[in-house]
Amino acid sequence: MNHWYMLTLVGKDRPGIVAKVTAALYDGGCNLGEASMMRLGGTFTIMLMVDFERSSKALIDLISPVAESLDLHLHLDRIEGRLHQHVEPDARVTVYGADRAGIVAKVTGALAEAGFNITDLESMVGGSEDKPIYVMQIEGTAAEGIESLQAAVDVIRKEGVEAHMEPIETLIG
Amino acid sequence: MAILEILTYPDARLKQESLPVEQFDDELRAFLADLEQTMLAGPGGVGIAAPQVGRFRRIVIVDCSRTRKPVPNHGRLFIVNPEITAWEGMTSGREGCMSVPDYTGNVIRAEKISLSYHDAHGKLQQLDAEGYEARAIQHEIDHLDGLLFLDRLVSRRNDLFRRKVYQPTPEQQPKT
CATH class of the missing domain: 3.30.70.260 (ACT domain)
Structure with a gap:
C-alpha cells in the first residue's frame, strides 16, 4: 500500500539540486506527484508530493544522503492529500x-x-x-x-x- | 440524438489534423446535433470540436450564451471549415478542456478575430468575435489542427499585469 508524503527541501541554491534529488527518489522507487520548486532570495525551496510504499523513516533514509551532499534541510510529512484534488480559482x-x-x-x-x-x-x-x-x-x-x-x-x-x-x-x- | 464519447489526452488521436468537410448533408446535420448534445452534457463547456469525439473533420460548435457571467456572443454557432482571417490584440485567460480533465492553464489568445466558415447547410458565413467568444473559437479551431491548450500554456505565475491590446507602433503597421 502506497502513501503520499510531502517532502520539503530547503537550501542555498546551486545547479543540479532538482536533478539529483529526483534521481535519488526515482532510483529508490518513489513516484512524484505535484511540486512547487522555487528560488526565493538565493535559497532554493522544494515542496514535493512523493508516493512511496514504505515508511517515512525509509524515505528519510533514502533522501538524506543526497540532501546532506547538497546542504539541504529536509522535512517530511505523511499527508492525507492525494492527486486530483484541484480547486479551480475564480x-x-x-x-x-x-x-x-x-x-x-x-x-x-x-x-x-x-x-x-x-x-x-x-x-x-x-x-x-x-x-x-x-x-x-x-x-x-x-x-x-x-x-x-x-x-x-x-x-x-x-x-x-x-x-x-x-x-x-x-x-x- | 446521442451523447458521444469524448476522447481524453493522452489519446494520440487528439494530436491529429482534421480534414475539411465536403458534404453538407443530413448526416452532417445529425452529427452536429449529437455534437451539440455532447457539449451540453459536459460541465460548463462553451465549445466542442469534432475531433474531440473522434471525427476528424473541420467542424466545431461554440455557444457562449451559456456562461455564468454574460459575455458578448453570437449564440450557438455551427462552424464548418473555419478560417480565421484577421486577428487583433492579445489577452491572457484561463482555459480548460473536456479532453484534458482536472487541469487548467493560462493561454494567450487574440482579443478579436474575424472568421469565415460554412454553416450546417454549406453557406459561407462571416463574423467578428471578441473576448471570451473569440477565445472559445480559437480554442476549438486549434483542435482541428491537433493542438490542445496545453500546447500554448504560458506561466501560471509571472503573468504580471492584465494585458490588453498592444497597439502597434506606426512602423509596425501593415503596409497597405
Whole structure:
C-alpha cells in the first residue's frame, strides 16, 4: 500500500539540486506527484508530493544522503492529500507598492474577511535596494462572491498600495 | 440524438489534423446535433470540436450564451471549415478542456478575430468575435489542427499585469 508524503527541501541554491534529488527518489522507487520548486532570495525551496510504499523513516533514509551532499534541510510529512484534488480559482488579486512591513498581513486579512480562500500566492520584491517594490499575485475562490471581494480590494487600495481584482472565467472547450 | 464519447489526452488521436468537410448533408446535420448534445452534457463547456469525439473533420460548435457571467456572443454557432482571417490584440485567460480533465492553464489568445466558415447547410458565413467568444473559437479551431491548450500554456505565475491590446507602433503597421 502506497502513501503520499510531502517532502520539503530547503537550501542555498546551486545547479543540479532538482536533478539529483529526483534521481535519488526515482532510483529508490518513489513516484512524484505535484511540486512547487522555487528560488526565493538565493535559497532554493522544494515542496514535493512523493508516493512511496514504505515508511517515512525509509524515505528519510533514502533522501538524506543526497540532501546532506547538497546542504539541504529536509522535512517530511505523511499527508492525507492525494492527486486530483484541484480547486479551480475564480478570482485573481494583484497587489503592488513600495515595500514596507505589513502589506501581506493587511491584504490577506482583508481578503480573508471577504471570504476569499487562497489557493496560490506568490510574492516578489523587485525595484532597487533603496527603493524596493513589493509585488504579490494571489489566486483563490471567493466564497462570499466577487462583489464582496471587490469591496475588500477597494479597502486595500486605501492602504496606499495598488490593488486590483479580476474574476477568472475559466473557459472549458 | 446521442451523447458521444469524448476522447481524453493522452489519446494520440487528439494530436491529429482534421480534414475539411465536403458534404453538407443530413448526416452532417445529425452529427452536429449529437455534437451539440455532447457539449451540453459536459460541465460548463462553451465549445466542442469534432475531433474531440473522434471525427476528424473541420467542424466545431461554440455557444457562449451559456456562461455564468454574460459575455458578448453570437449564440450557438455551427462552424464548418473555419478560417480565421484577421486577428487583433492579445489577452491572457484561463482555459480548460473536456479532453484534458482536472487541469487548467493560462493561454494567450487574440482579443478579436474575424472568421469565415460554412454553416450546417454549406453557406459561407462571416463574423467578428471578441473576448471570451473569440477565445472559445480559437480554442476549438486549434483542435482541428491537433493542438490542445496545453500546447500554448504560458506561466501560471509571472503573468504580471492584465494585458490588453498592444497597439502597434506606426512602423509596425501593415503596409497597405
